[in-house]
Amino acid sequence: METLLLNQRDVDENARMSEVIRAVSDAFAAYERGDAQMPAKSYIDLPQYNGDFRSMPAYLDAGEWDAAGVKWVNVHTDNNDKFDLPTVLGTVIYSDPTNAFPLAIMDGTTLTRKRTGAAAAVATDHLAVPDASSLGIVGAGVQSYTQLEAIAEVRPIEDVVVSDIDEEKVARFIDRFDDEFDVRAGSIAEAASCDVLSTVTPVEDPIVTREMLGEHTHVNAMGADAEGKHELADEVLLDATLVIDDYAQTTHSGEINVPWSAGALGDEDIYAALGEIVTGDVEGRTDATGISVFDSTGLAIQDIATAHVVYEHAKENDNGYPFDLVDTTVQ
Template identity: 70%
Template sequence: METLLLDQDAVEAGAQTTDVIDAVERAFAAYARGDVQMPPKSYIELPQHNGDFRSMPAYLRTEDWEAAGVKWVNVHPDNPTKHDLPTVMGTMIYSDPETAFPLALMDGTSLTRLRTGAAAAVATRHLAREDATSLGLVGAGVQSYTQLDAIAAVRDIEKVVVSDVDEAAVAAFIDRYGDSYDVREGTIEEAAECDILSTITPVTEPIVHAVADGTHVNAIGADAAGKQELADEILRDATLVIDDYEQCTHSGEINVPWSEGLLTDEDIHAELGDIVVGETVGRTDPDEITVFDSTGLAIQDVAAAHVVYEYAAETDIGTPFSFVGSER
């Protein structure tokens, strides 16, 4: 039996957008039902290198399949300027739960980007207005692409307003999507007037101070303690939905006001999985503001890896290699 080596091209080919969204939605449902094992994300801090490693293992069982794996990922902000390397790099080991055989070793960087977009799409499916047609993006990096691709799979997006301090990044985004959507550069305030808003920046001070009535916000950028994109007032007044209690209170969008006592358990409406399985209602008023605090869960990686592996196995993409020897 051989292991599949799946590089970035193979992962992107195998991660069909609608399939990944559906798999990630199933992962949220499994989480709500208690059909997952997901130890807390562990960190190795490397201040001498201005970076860290993160280990994210998980197992989940859905009605049709089960999957297991672990993602080893880093965040090294100095990489692009000092080493000509990406800030974030990840490696995913995808294993057979029955035998523990490593079915695939795959690029976790693109997998992370794709499953993050899928998680926002799941939240948008359950929390945004049905008639939402405009998307605001605060941040024009690579994650903005998967936000648009995934969200457009669950809502009929026509207009996109993108805001970023990096003019080249905005220009590249418009060049890529300008023929498919009504795309224009705008201010943060203009992006926040859209029906749906995704914030995907690494800021540590809020940069979005108001959103329009009825807007759904996917707060993506905060992934460590001290980061925050949305003003406290937005978080306090919105219908606040989180992906995971421990991660969000520690390192999600709500972590700063939570640590300061400005938000409490009473301010959290639900975890997304509870809404997916129907235990809690999502949006109830077309004028309410909804916020999804997305920290990224290991079950999302495993669900996306399942989609990629199944596609690769069926279509003969990737490179098989002998990784595990026979028992002697």
């Protein structure tokens, strides 16, 4: 048996967004049903390098398929300036759960971007108004691209407002999507007034206030993934139909972690976990007005569900580099 090595191009070509969205939705459902195992994300903090490592293992049984694996990922905020590397680098080991054979080692950086966009799309599909046609994005970094790509799969997006203090990033974003959407630069307030808003920044002081949001805006809060990060004002969280991806992770390191730690927000303010809505145990949006927020920290089950899609298509398309990682002659 051989292990398949899949680089950035292989992952990008085989992570078809519509299928990734469906797989991530299945992963949320499996987790809610108890058909998934996902130990807590573990951290190795490296303040001397202004970064950290994170280990994210998971197993899930989606019914028609099951999968297991682990993502080894980092956040090093100086990478771009000092080393000309992405802030986030990831590697996924994808294994056969029946015998633990490592089926693939693949680029986890591109995979992370894809599944993050897909998670926002799953939440948007259940929480945004059905005819949502405008999307605001705050933060024009690498994660912003898959926010638009994925959300446009579930809503008829036509108008896009992107906001970032880095004008070059905004220009690159507009250049990428100008042929497909009516996309323009705007202020945070202009982005926040759209039907759907995705925030993908690392800020620790809130930048989106309640007054900025439209009467039915759905917000995907994607940026907070560590203690202290906080993109939305407390008033937004308290006034919204608040949906989380995972209780332990969101209270520790999600968008709600700061007001939660301060006692300004509690269990009674959380409407549901996204898995409860995906399975139909709890209703999604039911009113034409009112704001909603999805607090996304990123779950290992999303990574492994996406890795499943990538691996299956890579095999079909004869992509990647097969090599002998395991000596199968040793018993």
